[in-house]
Amino acid sequence: MAQAALPAMVAGSLLSAGGTILGAKSEAKELKREAAQLEANAGQERATSQRQAFEARREGRFAASRALAIAAASGGGADDPTIVNAIADLEGDAEYRARVALYEGNIAGDDLERQAKARRREAKSVKTQSYFKAGGTILGAAGGIADRYGGKTKPSGGG
Numbered sequence: 001m002a003q004a005a006l007p008a009m010v011a012g013s014l015l016s017a018g019g020t021i022l023g024a025k026s027e028a029k030e031l032k033r034e035a036a037q038l039e040a041n042a043g044q045e046r047a048t049s050q051r052q053a054f055e056a057r058r059e060g061r062f063a064a065s066r067a068l069a070i071a072a073a074s075g076g077g078a079d080d081p082t083i084v085n086a087i088a089d090l091e092g093d094a095e096y097r098a099r100v101a102l103y104e105g106n107i108a109g110d111d112l113e114r115q116a117k118a119r120r121r122e123a124k125s126v127k128t129q130s131y132f133k134a135g136g137t138i139l140g141a142a143g144g145i146a147d148r149y150g151g152k153t154k155p156s157g158g159g
Helices: 002-074 081-149
Strands: none
Touching (some): 002 081
16 A cells, blocks of 8 residues: 555646646746836836927927017017026926926836846746756655655664
C-alpha cells in the first residue's frame, strides 16, 4: 500500500509545482497588461498637455488681438509703448502657461512610464520566483519520499 502512495506523492508535487508556475504566468500577464495600460495613459497625459498648451496659446493670441483692437479703437494708438508692452505681457503669459502645461504632461507621462517599467520588472520577478518555488516543492517532495521510502538501514543491535 505504501508503494501505491509513491506515485500519488510524485504526481501531487508535480501538480503543485505546475500550478505555481501557471499562477505566476497568469499574474505576470496581468502585470504586463497593466504596464501597457500605464504606457497608454502616459501618451494620453502628453496629448492632453499638448492640447492645453495649444489652448493657452490660442487664448493668448485672442487676448493680444483684443487688446490691440481696443487700443486702436480708443484712439490712443496701437503702437504706444505701454500697449505694446501689455500685449507682449499677455503673449508671454500665454506662452508660460503653454510651457507649464507641456512640462506637467511630460512629468506625468514619465511617471506613468516608470510605473510601467516597474510592472514589467515585477512580472519578470514573479515568473522567476515561481520557478524557484516550484523547484523547492519538487525537491521537498523528493526529500519526503526519500525519507519515507529511501531504504534506511536498521541499526544493528550488536550482539
